[in-house]
Amino acid sequence: MNLYATSLLLAVATTVWPVGPxxxxILRGWEPPPGPYAAGHRGLDLAAPPGTAVRAPAPATVTFAGPVAGHGVLTLTLTGTGLPPLRTTYGPVEPLVRVGTVVRTGxxxxxxxxxxxxxEVSCLHWGLLRGETYLNPLGLLGGGPSRLLPVWGRAPE
Known part of the structure; x- marks a missing residue:
């Protein structure tokens, strides 16, 4: 099953943005690197002031909660998303849950x-992985591949 088929199935299961409403x-979008060690942006930066609540986008289990390179990081492994399962990452955060905690959407x-x-301003970095492959977190919200409209007007109905 490809990323977008998986993400659409997960989106149907009702996912939410990790911050808001x-x-x-989106301060900076997903910019996949050309290789595993190349420059890129492996997630989304979402505007969020310090203290903003971070919510689970879907049912998950907490699989990491602690510091990485001096910054708080949280990883959720999403329930029922295949093998290897999808994982979402968040930083910089102050985790409020412990490893092993099962959480619900929201x-x-x-x-x-x-x-x-x-x-440049306070933000939450939101990442998505399957195994070691980084994916676009918007796929969790049904934001699959883009469709461009014809330059001469509306798309056919």
């Missing part, structure tokens, strides 16, 4: 931590 501003799992290193 309202829908957060449960508060962390708070955005103050951090001046990642974005």
């Amino acid at each position: 309202p829908r957060p501003e 449960d508060i799992v962390a708070r955005v931590a103050p951090d001046g290193d990642h974005c």
Whole structure:
């Protein structure tokens, strides 16, 4: 099953943005690198002031909650998403849950931590992986591949 088929199945299961409502501003989008060690942006940066509640986008189990390179990070392994399962990552955060905790869609799992290193303004970095492959987190919300409209007008009905 490809990424978009998987993401659409998960989107049907009712997923939510990790911060908001309202829908957060995307400060920096997903820019997949050409190789595993190349430059790129392996997630989305969502505008969120320090202290903002971070919610589980779908049913999951907490599989990591702690510091990485001096910043708080949280990883959720999403329930029923195949093998290897999808994992979402969040940082910088102050985790509010422990490893092994089972969470439901919308449960508060962390708070955005103050951090001046990642974005020009306070943000939450939201990542998505299957195994070691980074994916676009918008796929969880039904944001599959883009469709361009013809330059001369509307798409045919």
